[in-house]
Amino acid sequence: MARAARISPLTALWAAIVAYAVGFSALSVLRNDAFATGRFDLGNMVQAVWSTAHGHPLRVTNLAGGQVSRLGAHVDPLLVVFAPLWRLWPSANLLLVAQAVAIALGALPVFWLARKHLGSARAGVAFALAYLLYPATTWLTLNEFHPVAFATPALLFAFWYLDEGRPAPFAAFAVMAALSKEEIGLVVAGFGVWYAFARHRRIAGSVIAAAGATWSVIAIAVFIPHFKGGGSPFEGRYSEVGGSPRGIVHTALRDPGLLFRVALDHAGTHYLLELALPLAALCLLSSVALVALPELVLNLLSSTPAQSSIHFHYTAGEISPLVAAAVLGAARLRARSRIPVAMVAVLAALIGNYRLGAIPLSRELPGGQTLQATAGTVSEHDRIAARALKLIPSDAVVSASNSLGAHVSARRRVLSFPFVEDATWVTADETQPGYADRIAPLATTAQLVWLRRNPAWQLVFEQDGVLVFHRILPP
Numbered sequence: 001m002a003r004a005a006r007i008s009p010l011t012a013l014w015a016a017i018v019a020y021a022v023g024f025s026a027l028s029v030l031r032n033d034a035f036a037t038g039r040f041d042l043g044n045m046v047q048a049v050w051s052t053a054h055g056h057p058l059r060v061t062n063l064a065g066g067q068v069s070r071l072g073a074h075v076d077p078l079l080v081v082f083a084p085l086w087r088l089w090p091s092a093n094l095l096l097v098a099q100a101v102a103i104a105l106g107a108l109p110v111f112w113l114a115r116k117h118l119g120s121a122r123a124g125v126a127f128a129l130a131y132l133l134y135p136a137t138t139w140l141t142l143n144e145f146h147p148v149a150f151a152t153p154a155l156l157f158a159f160w161y162l163d164e165g166r167p168a169p170f171a172a173f174a175v176m177a178a179l180s181k182e183e184i185g186l187v188v189a190g191f192g193v194w195y196a197f198a199r200h201r202r203i204a205g206s207v208i209a210a211a212g213a214t215w216s217v218i219a220i221a222v223f224i225p226h227f228k229g230g231g232s233p234f235e236g237r238y239s240e241v242g243g244s245p246r247g248i249v250h251t252a253l254r255d256p257g258l259l260f261r262v263a264l265d266h267a268g269t270h271y272l273l274e275l276a277l278p279l280a281a282l283c284l285l286s287s288v289a290l291v292a293l294p295e296l297v298l299n300l301l302s303s304t305p306a307q308s309s310i311h312f313h314y315t316a317g318e319i320s321p322l323v324a325a326a327v328l329g330a331a332r333l334r335a336r337s338r339i340p341v342a343m344v345a346v347l348a349a350l351i352g353n354y355r356l357g358a359i360p361l362s363r364e365l366p367g368g369q370t371l372q373a374t375a376g377t378v379s380e381h382d383r384i385a386a387r388a389l390k391l392i393p394s395d396a397v398v399s400a401s402n403s404l405g406a407h408v409s410a411r412r413r414v415l416s417f418p419f420v421e422d423a424t425w426v427t428a429d430e431t432q433p434g435y436a437d438r439i440a441p442l443a444t445t446a447q448l449v450w451l452r453r454n455p456a457w458q459l460v461f462e463q464d465g466v467l468v469f470h471r472i473l474p475p
Contacts, residue, residue, distance in 0.1 A: 009121035009122055009124060009125045010121070012125050013107065013108075013111050013124070013125050013128055016107065016125070016128060016129055016132055017104045017105065017107050017108070017128075017132075018104075020100070020103075020104040020107070020132045021100055021101045021104035021105075024100040024103075024104070024138070024141045024142065025096065025097040025100040025101065027142065027360070027376050028093075028096035028097070028099070028100055028141065028142060029093050029096055029097070030376035030377075030378060031142065031375050031376045032092055032093065032096060032406065032407075033378045033382065033386075034375060034376055034377055034378045034379065034382050035382050035385055035403050035404065035406075035407070035429075035432075036372070036375040036376070037092075037144045037145075037406040038144070038402040038403055038405055038406050038434070039400060039401075039402045039404075039405020039406055039409060039414070039416055039434075039437075040402055040405070040437050041144050041145070041146060042092060042095070042096075042144040042145050042406040042409075043405040043406040043407075043408075043409035043414065044060055044070070044409070045079065045095060045144075045145050045146070045147070046092050046095065046406060046409040046410050047059075047060045047061065047409040047410065047411070047414060048060050048070045048079050049079055049082045049083055049086050049095065050086060050090075050409070050410040050411065051412065052079065052080055052082075052083035052086075053083040053084070053086040053087055053090075054412070056412070057069075057080065058070040058071060058077070058079060058080070059412075061413050061414050061415060061416075063416055063419075063436055063437060064419070065415050065419050065421045067413065068227070068228075069227040071223055071224065071227040072224060072226075072227035072228035072229070072233070073224070073228070073233055074148075074181055074182060074224075075181065075182040075219040075220075075223045075224060076147040076148065076179065076180055076181050076182075077179050078147045078150060078176065078179040078180045079147050082094065082095060082098070085098075090410065092145070092406060092407075092409075092410075095145040096145055099141060099145050099146075099149050099150070100141050102149070102150050102153050103137060103140065103141050103149060103152060103153055104132070105153050106131060106137075106152055106153030106156045106157075106320075107128040107129075107131050107132055108128075108157075109153075109156040109157045109159065109160035110124075110127050110128045110130075110131045110156060110323055110324075110327065111124040111125060111127065111128040112124065112160050113127070113159070113160055113163065113324060113327045113328075114126070114127035114128070114327045114330070114342070116163075117327055117328060117330075117331035118327070118330060118331050118334065118341070118342065120342070122342065123330075123341075123342035126342035126343065126345055126346045127323075127326070127327050127330070127342065127345055129346055129349065130279065130323075130326070130345040130346055130348070130349035131156075131319075131323050131349075133278075133346075133349035133350060133352070133353040133357065134278055134279065134319065134323065134349055134352065134353070134357075135274065135278050135310055135352050135353055135355075135356035135357040135358070136274075136275060136278075136310045136315040136318070136319050137152070137319055138353065138357045138358035138359060139310055139311045139312070139315070139357070139358045140152060140313055140315055140316055140319065141358070142358050142372075142375075143311065143312050143313045144313075144406075146181075146313040146316070147180045147181065148180045148181035148184065148313055148316040148317070149180075149313055149316050150176070150177070150180050151177040151180040151181065151184045151187070151316050151317055151320070152316050152317075152319045152320055153320075154173045154174075154176040154177035154180070155173070155174075155177045155184075155187060155188075155191075155317070155320035155321070156320045156323065156324065157169070157173040158170050158173035158174045158177060158188070158191065159191060159288075159320060159321075159324045161173065162191055162195055162208075163199075165199075165201075167204065174188045174191070174208070174212070178212065178215050178216075180316075181316070181317075182216055182219035182220050182223070182224065183216055183219075183220070183294065183295065183298060183317065184216070184316075184317050185211075185212040185213060185214075185215035185216035185219065186212060186213060186216050186294040186295070186317075187212070187291055187292070187294070187295065187317045187320070187321065188208065188211070188212030188215075189208070189209040189210075189211075189212030189213040189216070190209075190212075190290065190291030190292075190293070190294065190321065191208060191212070191291055191321075192204075192205045192206065192207070192208025192209030192210070192211075192212060193205060193209050193291075194287060194288055194290075194291060195208060196209065197287075198287060198288075220232070220245075232244075236303075237302040237303050237304050237307070238301055238302060238303070239303070240258075240262055240303055241258060241259055241262055241301050248301070259301065262300070262301055263297070263300035263301055264300070267305065267308045267309075268300045268308050271299070271300065271308040271309065271310065272296075272300075274310045274352075274356055275310065275315070275318065275322060276322075277348065277352060278348055278349055278351070278352025278353070278356065279322060279323065279326040279345065279348060279349070279352075280326070280341075280344050280345055280347075280348035282325075282326040282327075282329040282330045282333065282341065282344075282345060283322045283323070283325035283326040283329055284325075284329065285325075285328075285329030285330075285332050285333055286324075286325040286326075286327075286328035286329040286332065287325075288321050288324050288325035288328055289321060289322055289325035289329075290321075291321035291325075292317070292318040292321040292322055292325075294317075295314075295317040295318045296318060299314050299318075310356065311358075311371070311372075326345065330342070330344075330345060353369075354367075354368055354369065355367070355368070355369060356369055357369055358371075358372070360373045360374070360376060380464075381431065381464050381465070381466070384463050384464045384466055385404060385407075385429060385466045386407070388427065388461045388463070388466045388467075388468050389404065389407050389408055389427060389468075391460060391461055391468055392408060392425045392427065392468065393425075394410070394411060395411065395412075396411070396423075396424050396425050397411075397412075397413045397414070397415070397422055397423045397424055397425070398411070398414055398415070398423055398424075398425040398426070398427065399414075399415035399416070399417045399418070399419060399420050399421075399423040399425070399426045399427075400414065400415070400416070400417055400426070400427045400428070401416075401417040401427070401428040401429055401432065401433070401434035401435075401444070402416065402417075402432075402434035402436075402437065403429050403432040403434055404427050404428070404429055404466075405434075408427065416436050416437065417434065417435070417436075417444075417447070418435060418436070418443070418444070418447040419436070421475075422475065423471070424470065424471045425468065425469065425470055425471070426451060426457070426467075426468070426469040426471075427466075427467065427468045427469070428444065428448060428466075428467050429465055429466050429467075430444070430445075430448065430465035430466075430467065431464075431465040431466075433445065435447070448467065451469050455473065456471055456472065456473035456474075456475070457469045457470070457471055457472065458470050458471075458472045
């Protein structure tokens with residue numbers, strides 16, 4: 001005990017950061033080796049980075065087989081940063097490890113913020129641990145790879161520098177965050193509004209708010225329609241509440257009750273609780289939590305279940321303002337009571353992670369989280385699939401089912417099974433019958449029967465449900 005007491009807060013902080021970075025990097029790589037990733041979404045990112053590294057910025061193959069710019073789906077040019085690194089480490093593991101390390105480093109500004117507002121380095125370590133144990137943080141790290149995940153640490157650094165009144169480093173991290181996805185500019189704008197009112201810096205805050213909002217409007221209303229050829233690919237997710245931004249505003253004016261009913265259904269209510277309770281609801285004591293409101297609205301109004309779940313990357317823009325709000329809320333509570341807020345924060349995060357988080361060890365304990373607990377276990381089936389994919393030349397056009405797609409996406413053109421078109425190789429896993437971007441066993445089976453009977457295709461590998469076909473006659 002005496003020896004443990006001599007550990008300095010900075011040592012404990014860096015030990016936690018390194019442990020998280022190493023542990024979650026290893027777990028992310030294992031999940032990829034176990035084919036727990038897919039063409040959607042890791043494969044998309046791999047192809048965008050590979051294409052950029054080979055002189056075709058952000059080019060990807062869409063679901064229909066067209067060669068398009070990724071900016072037609074999401075404005076996340078931050079992906080370009082990985083192109084030169086790909087030349088040094090041409091592997092999907094580069095992206096997975098970078099994501100884990102970046103998220104781990106987000107603990108630094110949380111530590112600084114808590115140390116400043118709670119007046120204690122130990123409290124700083126406690127909140128840094130709470131951030132690393134926060135269930136949404138752990139799931140964000142393991143949800144394949146998404147550039148928007150980098151918004152979480154970037155926004156935390158940005159908020160710290162804003163709180164310190166240092167506009168230059170704030171701007172650098174805010175820009176980095178905004179380049180990770182089109183709507184993150186709204187979070188930056190929210191920080192500006194908070195700065196204007198909470199810190200009484202009306203002009204500076206207004207400039208930040210205007211810049212962040214303007215970027216998001218341009219990204220959504222100009223860039224995406226331009227590169228897509230009109231409209232948004234995600235308006236269908238909001239058809240129940242009006243579809244387009246204009247339609248949603250019309251619904252809000254005509255029938256605001258509908259918005260509340262859609263947002264606060266069973267899944268939506270659970271989503272809010274799973275975001276707030278692991279922070280001991282301390283985030284509700286600070287106005288900074290309101291910065292997360294645009295992202296929360298986007299997620300809660302969507303008909304896509306993944307958006308109202310902490311198990312996906314859609315929390316990336318919410319984690320930072322909620323964690324920052326928890327720190328400031330704790331400082332406010334401690335000023336009015338003797339509650340040991342740092343201890344409460346760590347305890348809530350521990351319980352939250354045990355019940356909701358992504359650390360696989362929880363499955364060994366009664367009542368612990370078991371979702372995807374074995375996703376990092378590499379089976380004999382996975383090793384067979386890895387051997388099968390080695391048969392496919394790196395420069396060939398390939399059509400792959402989703403579970404295999406992430407492992408063959410580092411090429412100019414990769415199609416989603418059952419789309420064949422100009423593919424010279426096809427690979428599919430019958431144990432995970434992916435059909436385009438969904439699971440469809442009957443449709444997958446029918447297409448594989450067609451391939452088996454087609455004289456233009458030769459089955460060159462078949463083992464444990466993993467199939468590889470090679471085209472032997474021209475299309």
